[in-house]
Amino acid sequence: MANTIHVDIVSAEGQIFSGEASMVFVPASEGELGVAPRHAPLLTTLKPGVVRVKSEGAEEQSFYVGGGSLEIQPTCVTVLADTATRARDLDEAAALAAKANAEAAVRDRTDKRERAEAQVELARALAQLRTIERFRSRR
Numbered sequence: 001m002a003n004t005i006h007v008d009i010v011s012a013e014g015q016i017f018s019g020e021a022s023m024v025f026v027p028a029s030e031g032e033l034g035v036a037p038r039h040a041p042l043l044t045t046l047k048p049g050v051v052r053v054k055s056e057g058a059e060e061q062s063f064y065v066g067g068g069s070l071e072i073q074p075t076c077v078t079v080l081a082d083t084a085t086r087a088r089d090l091d092e093a094a095a096l097a098a099k100a101n102a103e104a105a106v107r108d109r110t111d112k113r114e115r116a117e118a119q120v121e122l123a124r125a126l127a128q129l130r131t132i133e134r135f136r137s138r139r
């Protein structure tokens with residue numbers, strides 16, 4: 001067990017993943033963060049993107065998260081996501097439609113708050129599309 005770290009990925013809908021990993025990669029607010037067993041404790045926020053879980057002798061698993069929080073302890077990683085989905089379950093057509101809608105909203109909104117909300121939605125749609133592309137290229 002010394003070469004693994006326990007990983008929990010949880011969203012408001014429920015637990016998406018729970019298991020052991022040799023390495024975890026998360027989209028932290030300041031950039032991608034790699035987490036290995038015995039990592040120093042850390043709390044940070046997440047931006048929309050891909051969480052990748054690598055396990056010895058198993059295929060890497062990918063999850064889309066729409067932002068949230070990350071807690072790292074030496075033996076445990078907890079991802080508390082605003083939204084989370086397995087990469088294989090993402091709907092490309094829906095992500096493309098969300099991207100088009102968000103781009104139109106960014107273009108058409110004059111209120112700063114509404115424009116900022118549209119930019120967040122655009123970032124989420126783009127992160128979903130990157131997750132789909134990464135999942136597709138691994139196959």
